[in-house]
Amino acid sequence: MATDLVRAFVREDLKKSDVVAEVVSLVTVLEQEDFRKLLQEFVDGIDQSMLLDVHLLNGLVQLIRNAPQGYIDVDDLVKILGLLNTRLKDTHKQSTRHTYQLALTISQVLDSMVDSQVKGLSREQLHEPLSDYLEELKQDQDPYLVYQATYAY
Numbered sequence: 001m002a003t004d005l006v007r008a009f010v011r012e013d014l015k016k017s018d019v020v021a022e023v024v025s026l027v028t029v030l031e032q033e034d035f036r037k038l039l040q041e042f043v044d045g046i047d048q049s050m051l052l053d054v055h056l057l058n059g060l061v062q063l064i065r066n067a068p069q070g071y072i073d074v075d076d077l078v079k080i081l082g083l084l085n086t087r088l089k090d091t092h093k094q095s096t097r098h099t100y101q102l103a104l105t106i107s108q109v110l111d112s113m114v115d116s117q118v119k120g121l122s123r124e125q126l127h128e129p130l131s132d133y134l135e136e137l138k139q140d141q142d143p144y145l146v147y148q149a150t151y152a153y
Contacts (some may be wrong), residue, residue, distance in 0.1 A: 002026045002029050002030055002034065003030075003031070003046075005023055005026060005032050006023065006026070006034045006037060006038050007020070007043065009023045009038070010037060010038075010041050014054070015045060015053065015055060015056060015059075017055040019121075020055045020056065020058070020059040023038065023059070024059045024062040024066075026131035027062065027063055027066045027067060027068075028066060028068065028076070032068075032070075032071050035063075035067065035068070035071045036071070036105055038063065039060075039063055039064075039067075039076070040070070042056055042059055042060040043060070043079075043080060043083065044131065045088065046083060046084075047083055049132060052087065052091065052098045052102070054097075054098070054100070054101050055104070057101050057105045057151060058079070058101075058105075060105065061104075061105055061108045061109070064077070064080070064108070064109060064112050065108065065111075065112060072112075072116075072140070074113075074116055074118050077109060077112060077113050077116060077118055078118065078121065078126070080109055081106065081109050081110070081121075081126065081130075082125075082126055083110060084102060084105055084106050085106070085110065085126060085129065085130045085133075087102055087129075088102040088103065088106065089133060089134060096142050096145055097139070098150060099137065099140075100142065100145045102145055103134070103137060103145060103148035103149050103152055104148050106130070106152050107148055107151045107152040110152055117149065131153065134149045134150075134152050134153040135149075135153065137149050138153065
């Protein structure tokens, strides 16, 4: 049954928040193949969407944080962080809500990377640009954004 729900979610073009919440709640009972298909759907949705979909960001975090041991590879986390870093840099600075959501998601992905003991990030391509941008965000007027930027930094 869980597999059928994942397939229906993948086929559906419109990913409403209640549907995202429902499919993410299945993460602990999914087979690894179904989990990875679902993870790919969230990553593709974030990557290919012109407008930022906050529901997909929240769902991605829930998938990552609740994934059974061994379902997510270290390389997956690095690639997801790279995607989120790109989306963060491409977000207009006056869009505090989207910047905050991306910083929050990045913080939680970084937590998962620490839990998975990820080492050896590309300093020039990922670590330094992300650190520099988070340093800028720490100067923002929004205290919630400052907190997330500081936490992720």
